[in-house]
Amino acid sequence: MDKQNVRFTLITGASSGIGKAMAFECAAMGRNLLLVALDEPALPATVEDIRGRYGVTIGHLGIDLSREDSPEKVFRWVQEMGYRVDTLINNAGFGRGGLFENVNLQEYYSMIQLNNQAMIGLCYYFLPELRKHSRAYILNMSSMEATLPLPYKAVYTGTKNFVYSFSLALREELRRTNVSVSVICPGPVLTNPDGLERIKAHGGRAKLLLAMPEDVARIAIRGMLKGKQVIVPGFVPLAIIRIMKFMPTPVKMRILERVFRVYK
Ligand SMILES: NC(=O)c1ccc[n+]([C@@H]2O[C@H](COP(=O)([O-])OP(=O)(O)OC[C@H]3O[C@@H](n4cnc5c(N)ncnc54)[C@H](OP(=O)(O)O)[C@@H]3O)[C@@H](O)[C@H]2O)c1
Structure with a gap:
């Protein structure tokens, strides 16, 4: 393989949920993949799954992105392997519900590290590489x-x-420049058991908003490739965002507190 002419899409959190669905969506389009997630059996299993169905080239790295030095390690791995990345998808992330003071502080710090610092680090390290291609993309979750x-x-x-x-x-x-940055804002998506519990807690109301990872992935990748600024999968989430935008903040916050009291 002449690595200089082969382009890769790097996806974080690609071993399950929306990230895995985006990896399948990209592979179906013939895009080569670099998949990054925790060093768990789910990652090589996903790679094998995709390889079995699509003839694309896939590299993978198991790493904990909530560690400060991980973005640099991901970048060094890509460099050492000689991969050329023209698309960066920062998907890995997690959330935790509950009274602010009841959740472990270390868990908050890990969340910030994974959801924010890893994304900044990867954008920072990969931007010079992305700038080298005729067209390149960043999609942030x-x-x-x-x-x-x-x-x-x-x-x-x-x-x-x-x-x-x-x-x-x-x-x-x-x-x-040649680099298009998009951000995706999904409503609830049926992925991990934790999320399923949260959705159940909301009863029938949540079902109106609920999306499947495959649908979100399809909309995400197509939106990214079209260079969309903000991607909101589904009519109901979009309508709620728009309505809430015009509501006075005190009213909006009172409503949100009532709806999300179930997480308390
Ligand atoms: N699900 C929703 O309702 C929803 C809605 C809006 C936005 N989102 C966002 O969408 C993204 C994906 O959510 P999801 O529901 O698909 O999550 P998920 O099913 O829990 O998958 C998370 C992925 O991230 C990986 N990951 C978790 N912690 C990591 C770490 N410290 N380092 C490296 N990789 C790590 C996981 O690897 P392992 O599988 O090996 O643990 C997995 O591949 C998140 O950013 C989330 O905030 C989700």
Whole structure:
């Protein structure tokens, strides 16, 4: 393989959920993949799954992205392997609900490290490489919650708001370059058991918003390749974001507190 002419899409958190679905979506389009996730059996299993169905080249790295030096290690690995990356998808992330003071402080720090610092680090390290291609893409995973400060998910909401603002700002900085930056803001997606419990807690209301990872992945990758600024999968999440935007903040916050009290 002449590595200089082969382009790769790097996806973090690619061993399950939305990240895995995006990896399948990219492979179906013939895109070669570099998959990064925790060093767990799910990662090589995903690689084998994709290899069995699509004839694309796949590299993978098991690493804990909530460690400060991980973005640099990912970059060095890509360099050492001689891979050329033209698409960076910062998907890995997690959230935790509950009264702010009841969650372990270290867990908040890990969340900020994974949801925010790893994303910044990877954008920072890979930007010079992305700039070398005729067209390149960054897709950052935010959430519908980025625009809605959610009581009982205060830190998670804050991290996703950060992803949202950072992505819009970076996009504008890069507007006259070859690099397109998009941010995706999904509503609830049926992925891990934790999320399933949260969705159950909301009863029928949540079902209106619920999306499947495969649908979100399809909309995400197509939106990214079209150079969309903000990608919101689904009509209901988009409608809620728009309605909430015009609501006075005190009213909006009172409503959100009532709806999300179940996480308390
Ligand atoms: N699900 C939703 O309702 C929803 C809605 C809006 C936004 N999002 C966002 O979408 C993204 C993916 O969510 P998901 O529900 O698909 O999550 P998920 O099913 O829990 O998958 C998370 C992925 O990230 C990897 N990961 C977790 N911690 C990591 C770490 N410290 N270092 C490296 N990789 C790590 C996991 O690897 P392992 O499998 O090996 O643990 C897995 O591949 C997150 O950023 C989330 O905030 C989710």
